[in-house]
Amino acid sequence: MTLDYQQICEKVNDIAKNTATYIQSERGNIVKDQIEVKGLHDFVTRVDKTSEKMIIDALEPLVIGAGFIAEENTKPQKGDVFNWIIDPLDGTTNFIHGVPCYCISIALMENNEIVVGVIYELNMQECFYAWKGGGAYLNGNPIKVSNAEKLSNSLLATGFPYYDYHLLDEYLNLFKYFMKHTHGVRRLGSAAADLAYVAAGRFEGFYEYSLKSWDVAAGTLIVTEAGGKVSDFNGGSNYIFGQQIICSNAAIFSEFQAIVAEYMNFNKQ
Secondary structure (H helix, E strand, O other): OOOOHHHHHHHHHHHHHHHHHHHHHOOOOOOHHHEEEEEOOEEEEHHHHHHHHHHHHHHOOOOOOOEEEEOOOOOOEOOOOEEEEEEEEEOHHHHHHOOOOOEEEEEEEEOOEEEEEEEEEOOOOEEEEEEOOOOEEEOOEEOOOOOOOOHHHOEEEEOOOOOOOOOHHHHHHHHHHHHHHOOEEEOOOOHHHHHHHHHOOOOOEEEEEOOOHHHHHHHHHHHHHOOEEEEOOOOOOOOOOOOEEEEEEHHHHHHHHHHHHHHOOOOOO
């Protein structure tokens, strides 16, 4: 099956925007007894589940036979060639607390390659998207990663682990290093937004561990199509399902990756 990635991407953009209308209509309506705890500091609401079902129902006709890898597992069905990887609300904790940064993230994987990626940040109504070989865009305009040439001139983003603390000491030492040797480190609370902002040149780099495929799949394509580079902590390609990721513009990538690997002890394994 040969797909028109651009056409699919445009349809996914519309699906994300339509779902965003529902999510924003529920902002401020979530009460404590509607919040489920999936794990330590890991929350889900009826909005997450309803929006995921809306997205899956809308995606299903686009690629016949495609499976779904989705955070709330509302349709646990994997495809042989094509799979949609979906986070219906990346930044649920922000959403619950009324912090205005959360995203919808939708990617299409063909075999082991991401070929379509869409991230929609609801509060600023920013749609970041890319398809294989087509470049990266924000609300119809091409985007590129920043042109900073040194890590010392870079603004970085990261996320804090919320249940997996086995690398916490290494992480805090790395965080301390970047505090001292860059323009600073930001924590938005949405990995999808972090990746999109790297693609748009707002951040020079992003790193985090203990992430799931639905957190990063769409963003990795958007970053690479915007001219950036993505890897796991070792500099390898296991960043979709490997639960560790770094990305940046091409100029600082080698320096950035080497420091992350050193502090997180991944270059010794």
